Amino acid sequence: MATETVRRGRVRRGPGPAQTSEGARAEARLAFWLLIPTGIVLAVIIAYPVVRAIWLSLHSDARFGTSRFVGLDNYIRAFTGTGADAFWSAFVFTTQLTIVTVILELVIGFAMALIMNKAFRGRGLVRASVLVPWAIPTAVAAKLWEWNFTPDGVVNQVFNTNILWTASHWSSFWAIVIADTWKTAPFIALLVLAGLQIIPGEVYEAAKVDGATALQSFRRITLPLVKSAVIVALLFRMLDVLRIFDLPFILTNGANNTETLSTIAYKEAIQQVHPSYGSTLSTITFVYIIIAAFLVNSLARADVVKTASRG
């Protein structure tokens, strides 16, 4: 029999504690087999290259010679050595991009979800519009924004400005932010909307009957209940923007200190054919993202992992 408690308007669902240790082992076995396919796919595509990247990062690049084991030399080079300028510049820029873009996307996406959640005519049109930016292939969108941000492009035309978007640091920053926010706010809207739609209408009705204003309803009912959806959106978007590549690469090619962690890793690994140093940069990025995710998780005071695996 399932137990349930009503806590803060949320009904706890999920399985009860396993009845016997025999049942527990059976559950664990079943869980194992259900998780095997995931394990294999992730091991081949992700684990193997990650391990290889870490291994490579401990060796030296020798384009026309032989590579030696150098321990942490590459890492020292990135943090304090000859690569430090480029690395820290990319680090700062990527972090700034992430903070601004994710906050902007959250706000816009959340607003969109709230609007889409209301029942009215023409809802279909709004839904379809919201899907468009997300559905346009990233490669096409990047080209589109590349052309929009040229000095004689449509952005300058429409707003009657003469900004050389890709010719200086901060205008490039905002160009990337605008392009990325436009493309992915719908993704957040979709996730938040899914979360909103789980909230039963009766809860709002009951609140209205009790005399709550729209703002109070929003703060006391909506926000807490969509918290988990928002956290999911926030986390995954953060992971994505920390690894952003397409837009800075196509829009600015890293000019004016607009390199991101992924663009410098790519340039080292593929353009300069320095697989070891490129792997070093990728590994550092990986660790940074893990730390960032952990921090956000704690700060939001939501145990993301626990929430998802409740039970």
Next chain:
Amino acid sequence: MATTTAPPRPAVDARPASRPRRGWLRENGLLLLGVAFIIIYCLAPFYWMIVSSLKANPLLDQSLWPQDPTLVNYQEVFSGENNFQYALRNSVIIAGTTTILALLIGVFAAYALARLNFRSKKLVLGVILAAAMFPLIALLTPLFQLFSNLGWIDTYPPMIISNISFTLPLAIYVLTSFFSEMPWELEMAAKVDGATPGQAFRKVIIPLAAPGVFTSAIIVFIAAWNEFLIAYTMTQTLAAEPVTVAIAKFTGVSRFEQPFGTIMAAGVLVTIPLVIVVLIFQRRIVTGLTAGGVKG
């Protein structure tokens, strides 16, 4: 017998019938403004895409409305030079297969994580999440080497497998959250009310799971559809190139010119069907929501 709350229903804007009219306008005025904002925000650049695709030389001709609209760019997309139809076929196969397989694998994993008890569950979910954190750039070279050794370059499997692994963490995450929230007791309730296990599963569980599954399906499909870097590295000809790579290979008259008009035309061609497909799935979400649940 445990009581259950009613299953989720879309929020209905219920008001007492006697709400004064100016309140209606104020309330709905904001809504209309919000709707207008959304539509302009989302569609303005898309409008520019369409307009550019209808101009013969969108590079030189920057007017906001095509003065001499022409379909020459759309013809160019399917011409012998580009043969875009093959790229479309490839994309549909790759994204479709990815979605089906990723959802299968993801549903298994999510069920285990949401419904079963075992130790190290948090660790497993954490590891799955961490897998989504590695920069894609670093995966290119080793994966190319791997698939080249297998002789799979310029075939579908490398992209399908890679896409599955990139989208799996998020899909598992979303599905796990959904499955944790689902009122599984309703299945038992249905059986108590006389349904067979099959009927209980079909009539109760599936509709309840539908919103989560379809949300994940959309996310996975669009991510696979949009994927560029892996496809670019693993394919070489239209035998396996999806639309993202094919568009990157559109060329102009010389190696220094990009055919902006043709690229935009291809973008439009690729976006509209996708929006339609996703809209169809979106309706299933709403249907799933309203059809689910047993009161009682």
Next chain:
Amino acid sequence: MPRRLVKLGFIGLVAVLVLTACGGPDEGGGGGGGAQGTGPITFVAGKDTSGKYPAVINKWNTAHPDQKVSMIELPEAADAQRSQFVTNLQAKSDRYDVLGIDVVWTAEFAKSGWLLALDEGQFPVNEMLKPAVETGRFEGKLWAIPYDTNGGLLFYRKDILDKAGKEPPKTFDEMTALCSLAQQNNIGCYSGQFAKYEGLTVNFAEAVQAAGGEIMTDNGTKVALGAPATQGLTFLANGFKDGEIPKPAITYMEQQSQRAFVAGELMFLRNWPYVYALAAKDEPANKVRGKFGVVPLPGFTGAGSSSLGGLNFAVSAFSTKQQTAVEFTKFATNQENAKEMVGLTGNAPAWPALYDDPELIKKFPHLPVLKEGMQTAKPRPVTPYYQEVTTAIQENAYAALQGQKAPDQAINDMTTKLNEIAAQGG
């Protein structure tokens, strides 16, 4: 402890090991030695819509039905092409047979062991343009054969100059003196390609060569930047500062600069010959049709010198059908096919005789000007570390053009960095 996790990891690891162990046989490449193997081959290059590749491929396929050539197309951007080449050749894949590579990649690809050394005796190198052939040489061996070559030209607004009774400029001083005309007509005076990419290196090299200098010598082992380089870079930087080069030009690559000229926004444009056909095109948005002319690049004290561009054909060291590949390379780069290529594109051929061909000149009147330019064209630094060299050049030149570094400071920094790169040996 989580036994399931361990089991999971174990199975995953086994899967990985099994998969990677199933490697194909290591496709070792043929180095010098003879070219062996015949059969169907692939030709890999960036495509364009001129039809030049289908023309030559169809001819070959008709004549050699059992050694058919199929084309693997790469995107236009040189950088994207290079990354595809690097990925495939590093993995020693045998999928690429004949490679269409940029002239600046020869040294790098050859030193990496990715190319088959060509037997000079088999190719008519003495009849082709010497500078173009030189781009295919490295460390005494021939690694690639020119398919086409390329040199910069100065496009100018003939109508404006004619109205003022002026001749097109032969030196930079003459050009800057004419900038007042541009101001009167409310358009920009001069532009090249100044965004932070390879085109910037080209424009910088031409500025240095215009002052009589060069960037590196002795196969990329010695840095030759000095007073000429400072003079060249200062000229460009001042151009931006004083407004002779319009501010947006800092974002221009070939396509945007061509757009600006054809839309009537520039009086002088430095660009590759392909612009000729676009500027002559009959379409409503084209403001310069029938109003422009072409002259060789100006220098400081006399004529300038353009940077040598172009495309070479090479054979992959890992190809299993190198004999066919070499034969196809010979065929595609011969004079007859070169003439057809010029007819379709207006690009500069590597065969001197074609510049005087009356049929071609009728279609592309800029060919004689191009011939004059090709006499003095110089290649960019020939070094296997070219990627690092061009990055160093771009960073410093871009900073100088933006006014963030004084030109002589930029040249100093560039020299330091290039010395570091050259010190890596080779």
